[in-house]
Amino acid sequence: xxxxxxxxxxxxxxxxxxxxxxxxxxxxxxxxxxxxxxxxxxxxxxxxxxxxxxxxxxxxxxxxxxxxxxxxxxxxxxxxxxxxxxxxxxxxxxxxxxxxxxxxxxxxxxxxxxxxxxxxx
Amino acid sequence: xxxxxxxxxxxxxxxxxxxxxxxxxxxxxxxxxxxxxxxxxxxxxxxxxxxxxxxxxxxxxxxxxxxxxxxxxxxxxxxxxxxxxxxxxxxxxxxxxxxxxxxxxxxx
Numbered sequence: 001x002x003x004x005x006x007x008x009x010x011x012x013x014x015x016x017x018x019x020x021x022x023x024x025x026x027x028x029x030x031x032x033x034x035x036x037x038x039x040x041x042x043x044x045x046x047x048x049x050x051x052x053x054x055x056x057x058x059x060x061x062x063x064x065x066x067x068x069x070x071x072x073x074x075x076x077x078x079x080x081x082x083x084x085x086x087x088x089x090x091x092x093x094x095x096x097x098x099x100x101x102x103x104x105x106x107x108x109x110x111x112x113x114x115x116x117x118x119x120x121x
Numbered sequence: 122x123x124x125x126x127x128x129x130x131x132x133x134x135x136x137x138x139x140x141x142x143x144x145x146x147x148x149x150x151x152x153x154x155x156x157x158x159x160x161x162x163x164x165x166x167x168x169x170x171x172x173x174x175x176x177x178x179x180x181x182x183x184x185x186x187x188x189x190x191x192x193x194x195x196x197x198x199x200x201x202x203x204x205x206x207x208x209x210x211x212x213x214x215x216x217x218x219x220x221x222x223x224x225x226x227x228x229x
Contacts, residue, residue, distance in 0.1 A: 035218065037166075045158075045166060045209055047218040059216050062122065095165055102216055105172030107156035111165040 002026035004112035019082035022096030030054035125221035144210035
């Protein structure tokens with residue numbers, strides 16, 4: 001089955017670090033980009049950034065540049081989103097999604113189930 | 122950065138009615154790179170329309186997309202109970218992605 005499976009919910013304290021994952025199965029991860037999307041409680045979708053696991057080419061939204069790090073390990077078909085210093089305002093649902101390429105009209109055609117990150121003292 | 126505006130934030134309809142949702146861009150969007158997503162409570166978004174007017178796999182034909190330049194729309198010809206949800210437009214050109222703020226379609 002073609003799917004993206006994300007790591008489980010996390011509860012962290014402000015100032016802590018965190019790395020969440022998104023594992024691709026049923027297709028070759030090196031053939032697609034993987035995007036990360038934030039959804040704060042009761043709010044809309046925000047694009048954070050995107051990585052091409054084939055060569056680790058990474059682009060960030062200006063709003064998230066320097067705030068998070070996106071990486072990937074193509075050998076295990078997994079993309080990551082990490083924070084070095086969490087803040088309460090990082091509390092949100094985080095989704096990963098698949099994207100074919102910038103010159104393709106296909107959109108984000110496959111989504112993970114989401115990882116809920118709660119940051120609270 | 123291209124800003125996408127979806128207004129109003131909420132639309133109310135009865136089942137069976139026709140719904141048209143609007144998405145306006147701050148600058149011209151290449152039509153090939155405009156998509157619509159549906160999100161239901163507690164679920165991940167789901168791709169409905171890509172390339173402004175192409176239905177994604179599994180999208181019922183009561184959903185249609187249209188538009189060009191800075192104005193795009195999503196039309197649901199006859200609302201079914203399962204269509205009451207939040208809808209987002211998205212553009213993905215020039216190595217950047219933005220989403221609209223979303224329109225909630227609720228039952229009147």
